[in-house]
Amino acid sequence: MVILPTSRPYLQSDGAIHVQLPEPDRNGQVAVPKGDGNVQTLNFYLLRLHEIFIFVCQCFKKKQIDRTQRHFHVLFLFFCETRNGLKPRMMTSDSSQHLGAPAGTNYHSHFESRPNVPRFPGGSSNSNRDIDRLKNQHHEELRRRASYQKIYKEVKDSNDGIQTDTDGFKEPHPRTPHNYQLEKIKKEPRPPKHPTDSDSSDTEDVMTDIVPIPTAPEAPPLGLPVVSQPILAVPVHQLQSQMTPYQTTNPMVPLSDYNNFTKLEPHPAVADASINFDPNDNGLSSTVLPGNGPEGMVIEATKRREIRLQKNREAARECRRKKKEYIKCLENRVQVLEAQNKGLIDELKNLKEMYCHKPAGSQQQ
DNA sequence: TAGGAGATCCGTCAACACGA
């Protein structure tokens, strides 16, 4: 892993700790020489945090600072945000920041003014704030989707022993899919279904943009095994390009057009009705039978069946899309947690070294 | 280049939950 060289933190005359941070780009991301930027950025912050933390510890040991508690408070908040995968608030256009300000400086306001909403790194500029909010809201809803508890449990079981209380990924509530859907509807009423904006534009954006965390299409970061199938990273429009013609052109094509592609089987209700029903009939002919009475019933039943099949077809498509998206979120999360875990292990290791190999002279203090 | 194996996608059915 390539780490940008930065100046180490140092203590200023007023007691503030000066930290030199790299210049973030327009989206608040720190440029990393190569590789996957997001994970490396996260690791970068973790390592910088580790440096700062050790520096503060050393200052404390040497009694060089008198506002240690404040420093640690800021560091703690920094740490929490970093663990949450957030861009720490102290990153501004000015790369020289202070982790401890002279008395009276309201350096806490950076953190306290923020809503406690889990967010992903990057994209936190003012212009993208609303987009971020929508993305994260959608992401959170997906995370809580109870129907995927099974998948979540598998992932969780594989991570037994890892504390993940601060990363914003809570175990889903014991809700049924229907409950979840109802809650969602109560919160934000669904717009009327439209063939062009319901499944295409909205969901495509989600599939391609919602997770700025690395998807590792080329090489796994930090030597992690690639857990995602390549198809999971394919945008929806590419998937749709592989669909059959009636799926790509217009999802609300007339039923007569569907008849050209779907092979219909006799509906049980129709077969049980003891009406003029040919078991060898595929249902297409019945739709064109004229008149009413038994034949009209056949037409009615066939049309109902066609409508139901069409709805279920679309529902299945949407269900699969959500499932893939959810799995993609989980995979991204695994990578983030792996990165966090590595950073914390390194931090623990360094702290152990620092406190287990104390110089003999420092014991007297 | 043909074809076999595996992966992926899609439509359908069935089961379930829930509201009307």
Next chain:
DNA sequence: TCGTGTTGACGGATCTCCTA
């Protein structure tokens, strides 16, 4: 009880990759 939405399971179609 009925209608509807959701999702697991199943089978067929298609695609991709590898090998002879």
